[in-house]
Amino acid sequence: MRTLDSSTSLRIAIQKSGRLTDKTISLLEGIGLKFDDYKRSLLVKCRNFDVELLLIRDDDIPEYVEDGVCDLGFVGANTVAEDQADVKILRGLDYGVCRLALAVPKNGSIKTTGDFEGKKIATSYPVLTRNYFEDKGVKNVSIVTLSGSVEIAPRLQIADAISDLVSTGGTLKANGLVELDKIFDSETQLVQTNKPLSEGKQALIDKMLQRIEGHKTAAESRYIMMNAPEAAVPKIKDLLPSMKSPTVMPLADDGMVAVHTVIPIDTFWEVMEKLKAAGASDIVMLPIESMIV
Ligand code: PRT
Numbered sequence: 001m002r003t004l005d006s007s008t009s010l011r012i013a014i015q016k017s018g019r020l021t022d023k024t025i026s027l028l029e030g031i032g033l034k035f036d037d038y039k040r041s042l043l044v045k046c047r048n049f050d051v052e053l054l055l056i057r058d059d060d061i062p063e064y065v066e067d068g069v070c071d072l073g074f075v076g077a078n079t080v081a082e083d084q085a086d087v088k089i090l091r092g093l094d095y096g097v098c099r100l101a102l103a104v105p106k107n108g109s110i111k112t113t114g115d116f117e118g119k120k121i122a123t124s125y126p127v128l129t130r131n132y133f134e135d136k137g138v139k140n141v142s143i144v145t146l147s148g149s150v151e152i153a154p155r156l157q158i159a160d161a162i163s164d165l166v167s168t169g170g171t172l173k174a175n176g177l178v179e180l181d182k183i184f185d186s187e188t189q190l191v192q193t194n195k196p197l198s199e200g201k202q203a204l205i206d207k208m209l210q211r212i213e214g215h216k217t218a219a220e221s222r223y224i225m226m227n228a229p230e231a232a233v234p235k236i237k238d239l240l241p242s243m244k245s246p247t248v249m250p251l252a253d254d255g256m257v258a259v260h261t262v263i264p265i266d267t268f269w270e271v272m273e274k275l276k277a278a279g280a281s282d283i284v285m286l287p288i289e290s291m292i293v
């Protein structure tokens with residue numbers, strides 16, 4: 001284990017190969033960090049920042065960050081919570097979204113949480129599962145800890161029910177299981193070590209956080225352009241849920257203008273129909289790479 005903060009590079013732990021890998025890399029690239037082939041090496045230097053990536057199993061990330069071996073980590077909230085890791089959660093990132101859920105055989109005898117008294121439950125998340133039953137006041141539950149293929153445990157009669165991560169629900173369905181309750185909501189988190197960091201590293205982390213915020217805002221926004229009669233501009237301005245006043249530019253045709261602005265993506269279709277009714281035409285929506293408001 002390295003001496004704390006002896007390295008000048010900001011070291012970031014990410015999952016080597018799994019559900020979070022590509023999205024984490026594309027987020028890092030999206031905020032301007034450049035890497036050479038990250039699939040071939042365990043430790044990858046960033047080409048344009050004093051950053052290096054350590055590619056490891058997701059289960060190891062909370063501990064590496066807690067111990068200060070890595071300064072930052074991108075990892076599921078489920079893993080951080082299960083490990084009860086002593087790390088600082090900087091922010092949630094809306095990918096790797098899933099939930100830890102309690103599931104039972106479809107036509108079995110367990111219908112409510114109270115029915116778990118004296119039952120066996122298979123899971124890879126013994127801590128979160130035990131906490132859940134303690135909170136519900138169900139004391140007599142045996143937890144069978146499995147590292148994978150948890151969904152098959154009831155059919156093998158290893159357990160009466162399971163608690164496992166669910167995203168689409170397809171795996172539960174395919175195994176004749178139904179969700180009874182949600183134990184924990186999860187998404188990917190950016191976590192930081194609680195060990196002291198140099199000013200330089202902290203400044204780099206702050207810069208990354210600001211860029212992540214800009215990247216997220218950009219992903220949720222669209223650049224919208226339209227043409228309209230000058231007389232329609234006041235009405236169009238009222239309709240636009242833009243963050244700033246729109247740009248209005250004269251067109252070659254007399255009395256016509258172009259209106260440009262940025263709007264939240266979820267308002268686009270509703271707003272577009274109203275803009276058209278207000279006299280706008282040639283409405284174009286474009287994705288935005290990144291933005292700092
Ligand atoms: O090798 P390593 O240990 O790094 O990887 P891993 O196999 O432990 O993890 P991986 O890549 O499967 O998952 C990494 C992280 O992705 C998890 O810790 C969660 O934070 C997040 N995540 C998001 C999920 C899912 N969605 C998910 N659906 N992790 C696992 N699943 C599994 C679940 O366990 C079940 O088997 O997918 C199945 C259910 O999916 P649905 O869509 O059928 O409901």
Ligand code: ZN
Nearest residue numbers: 057058059060
């Ligand atoms: Zn894992």
